Amino acid sequence: MGCDVRVSGLLRRNLQPTLTYWSVFFSFGLCIAFLGPTLLDLRCQTRSSLPEISWVFFSQQFCLLLGSALGGVFKRTLAQSLWALFTSSLAISLVFATIPFCRDVEVLASVMALAGLAMGCIDTVANMQLVRIYQKDSAVFLQVLHFFVGFGALLSPLIADPFLSEANCLPANSTANATSVFHASRVLGRQHPEAQPRSNRTLPGLPSQDGAGTRVSYAFWIMALINLPVPLAVLHLLSKERLLACCPQRRPLLLSADELTLETQPPEKEDASSLSPKFHPGHEDLFSCCQRKNFRGVPSSFFAIHITAALVLFMTDGLTGAYSAFVYSYAVEKPLSVGHKVAGYLPSLFWGFITLGRLISIPVSSRVKPVTMVFINVVGVVATYLVLLVFSHNVVFLFVGTASLGLSLSSTFPSMLAYTEDVLQYRGCATTVLVTGAGIGEMVLQMLVGSIFQAQGSYSFLVCGVIFGGLAFTFYILLLFFHRMHPGLSSGPTRDKALGMESLESYQR
CATH class of the missing domain: 1.20.1250.20 (MFS general substrate transporter like domains)
Structure with missing residues (x-):
């Protein structure tokens, strides 16, 4: 409450x-x-x-x-x-x-x-x-x-x-x-050239x-x-x-009684931990993160958490882009041979359930921990691809699986971002690293899955999904392992504001 x-x-x-x-x-x-x-x-x-x-x-x-x-x-x-x-x-x-x-x-x-x-x-x-x-x-x-x-x-x-x-x-x-x-x-x-119609070349x-x-x-x-x-x-x-x-700098407004109560409320025990000076406050851009001075004295688990979290999103966001790009081509190929007009609904169904999943995640995320939501998402991705692989000749399962995959992938990124930032106590470069890792995955896996799809046939589309989904789950387990290894950042007194009460007024204008 x-x-x-x-x-x-x-x-x-x-x-x-x-x-x-x-x-x-x-x-x-x-x-x-x-x-x-x-x-x-x-x-x-x-x-x-x-x-x-x-x-x-x-x-x-x-x-x-x-x-x-x-x-x-x-x-x-x-x-x-x-x-x-x-x-x-x-x-x-x-x-x-x-x-x-x-x-x-x-x-x-x-x-x-x-x-x-x-x-x-x-x-x-x-x-x-x-x-x-x-x-x-x-x-x-x-x-x-x-x-x-x-x-x-x-x-x-x-x-x-x-x-x-x-x-x-x-x-x-x-x-x-x-x-x-x-x-x-x-x-x-x-x-x-042999697969391209003559009209396309002209x-x-x-x-x-x-x-x-x-x-x-x-x-x-x-x-x-x-x-x-x-x-x-x-x-x-x-x-x-x-x-x-054209606007002069304003003075900070006085807080209302309720906000003043929240501001002066003592922090919870887990948020009172301080940060060692070696962890630089704030979020750095990718190039600032790579400076040697930011690496002095940090434990190896600090880097491992950044890397494994980015690899999870590399796989899941990459699968999102690849599935959206190639589910139509997979559906119209044998053995399914779905009609072009019917197959055209699959990308819309996929994005529709991603949107629905993100809507459902709004109330759920206030009661379920981000680490648990990421686990549900990654397991859902692997399970959905396995079901699609087993029932690869069934059109009904393709549509059901597309909806299920959209739900499973919908909240992976925000949940992983919230979990990683919480583990690192909002220090380091998690936001920039995760966004960059997800972007690389979306670009690379589309190219990779498309190349394999064109060379090996439509069945390889689902096999790639199982493989990359399994890799995402493996990196998630490694992330949990490095989280347990990561030391608590409580080496000295601090003046950090607890519970995220830092407001926009505290930013440098």
């Missing part, structure tokens, strides 16, 4: 920044899922072949990873963090508005690279700021944060769907398997369909308008915090 009162008090004090950080993750989700359903129209718009258009995916994923690594640079002050979020969310709206004018694939890849940088910055900064505000109580707020990713990812294909062209810009003599080859090749960035010479390009343009402009309130919300927060040049 006392915990609920404390958390509600924290939320009341930080309501506007919390809502703002949640909204910028809606921008992240809106931008991460629109390429899939609109890629064929974009291919017609840019008159590009499959290997050429695949660079659009690579540029977005690579720059997302780069943006995640660079995002920690803006953590030093609240002003830097909010200006980074404002610039990134505004850039996403500009990207949506600009895409219809990209008639060349190189220009489109450059625009998507900008979107990737903005998404990576949002990913790191928003996670970092929420953990700073709520610390040991951050689990439930991180679950809501990542729910907004799923909500945005679910919404963008629905916005695009009415504007997609039903006419195919491929000539009439395209082979029947063009759609399957197109989907499998879009992530790989390469094709075997696509750059085809006339573009202006009508199709015009219709899908409306979808991008609608998404740009829907996203526009997000940078305005960040700008409003900047104004409220008196961080705009």
Whole structure:
């Protein structure tokens, strides 16, 4: 009961920044899922072949990873963090508005690279700021944060769907398997000539369909308008915090009676432990983390926890990207041979249950420890892939398994982030390392699973899932082992604020 009162008090004090950080993750989700359903129209718009258009995916994923690594640079002050979020969310709206004018694939890849940088910055900064505000109580707020990713990812294909062209810009003599080859090749960035229809190799010479390009343009402009309130919300927060040049610095407001009671309440015993000076306060960017001075005197378990937690997310986020990218291709291949229209519902079903799982995790995370939630998630991933492997000829189990896998993967990242930050007592580089590890996994496993899928056939898709899911469980067990080895950080007196009561007022303006 006392915990609920404390958390509600924290939320009341930080309501506007919390809502703002949640909204910028809606921008992240809106931008991460629109390429899939609109890629064929974009291919017609840019008159590009499959290997050429695949660079659009690579540029977005690579720059997302780069943006995640660079995002920690803006953590030093609240002003830097909010200006980074404002610039990134505004850039996403500009990207949506600009895409219809990209008639060349190189220009489109450059625009998507900008979107990737903005998404990576949002990913790191928003996670970092929420953990700073709520610390040991951050689990439930991180679950809501990542729910907004799923909500945005679910919404963008629905916005695009009415504007997609039903006419195919491929000539009439395209082979029947063009759609399957197109989907499998879009992530790989390469094709075997013998598997590619002749029409695809001659696509750059085809006339573009202006009508199709015009219709899908409306979808991008609608998404740009829907996203526009997000940078305005960040700008409003900047104004409220008196961080705009036109606004003078404000004096800290007096606390209400309830908030004063929470502020002066003695901390719980587990939160009164102090931090040794050798552990630097705050969250570092990836490059600052790698400085030698940060490694002096820290135990080996400190590094092991960072590495094993990042490897768990490398596997789980990688599986999320790979399954979303290739479940359609797996379904239309033998032995299932699902119809193309029916198979098209599988990615939407997957993202829908990811969103549902994140919604369910919001109340659950306030009562279940993050370490337990990660265990349930990882075991669910392995069990689901095993069931799909055993019943690989059953279409019903494919749909049920897709929903189950979405639920299992839904809350892995926020739960792992909350657990790791709790173990390290909110010191070190956990947020940046985990975000970077998850980004690398999403990029690498898509390429790896796609290459194996194309070389070995559809059955290898599920085998890869079992293997990578098993590796995620193994790294999770190692993480528990290193947690038990990790010494308590209680070597001297401290003036740290307990229970995450550090507010935005304490950040350097």
